[in-house]
Amino acid sequence: MRSCKEISELLSQAQERPLGRAERWSVQLHLFLCKGCSNFRAQVNFLRAAVRRYRDGGGAH
Amino acid sequence: MLGGLGDQDLLQYRPYLLRYALLQLRNQDLAEDVVQETLLAALEGRARFSGNSSPKTWLTGILKHKIIDVIRRKSREQPLAAGEDGDESETVDTLFKGDGHWQQMPARWGNPEQALENRKFWEIFELCSRLMPERTARVFMLREVMEFTTEEICQELAITPTTLWVILHRARLSLRECLEIKWFGGTRK
Numbered sequence: 001m002r003s004c005k006e007i008s009e010l011l012s013q014a015q016e017r018p019l020g021r022a023e024r025w026s027v028q029l030h031l032f033l034c035k036g037c038s039n040f041r042a043q044v045n046f047l048r049a050a051v052r053r054y055r056d057g058g059g060a061h
Numbered sequence: 062m063l064g065g066l067g068d069q070d071l072l073q074y075r076p077y078l079l080r081y082a083l084l085q086l087r088n089q090d091l092a093e094d095v096v097q098e099t100l101l102a103a104l105e106g107r108a109r110f111s112g113n114s115s116p117k118t119w120l121t122g123i124l125k126h127k128i129i130d131v132i133r134r135k136s137r138e139q140p141l142a143a144g145e146d147g148d149e150s151e152t153v154d155t156l157f158k159g160d161g162h163w164q165q166m167p168a169r170w171g172n173p174e175q176a177l178e179n180r181k182f183w184e185i186f187e188l189c190s191r192l193m194p195e196r197t198a199r200v201f202m203l204r205e206v207m208e209f210t211t212e213e214i215c216q217e218l219a220i221t222p223t224t225l226w227v228i229l230h231r232a233r234l235s236l237r238e239c240l241e242i243k244w245f246g247g248t249r250k
Contacts, residue, residue: 003160003161003162004157004161004162005157005161005162009153009226012226012230013230015229016204016211017211035169036163037167039167039169040237042170042173043170043233044237046173046174047233048205049177050177051205051206054183054186055081055084056077057076057080058177
């Protein structure tokens, strides 16, 4: 099974390119068992949304 | 609205343009310069504004070109060689144990969307983006703010996709760690 280090890299890369079949499979399996990486995945999505929200004035003050 | 773009119509976008430029360039003077140039170009060229897109989209397009010019000039004057910020893959390594487990597992952030409504959160967000090392931030913002593709960034900065992905990964790890410590840490379970 791939390590958290490898899985987090793939989760980050999933923002840039479609993952291959085998990659998707190892990510799914890992996330099923690993809370830390599941949290990381949610956070990576959140970061993208937050940067764009900030850029577009959502954080204006 | 043919020919209907007045000075005020354009100038109202100044705060938006400045925030955009500042995120990418991280330098107040440079950011104000590119915004000034953008608005001047827009005022001079508003006859060419077709009305097919919104004024905001049109202005953003001009601004992106001005920003890219600055980045090109900066890269020529002081190239950001790999290793300038420390080797990205080494920095990533320090966040994991030898066997590839997290040193510090990412915590559950609860309902982070709530933070987006909080003015204080955005102050922390600004702080954390500024704490990112120069090259990491430049690449991350090209991707997330300017929304360039992998191919475009690799071509612009003459790096490989693998290098790009490591830098982006490092940026995300660093930003999430900072936000977790300074903001979401309170909800750590």
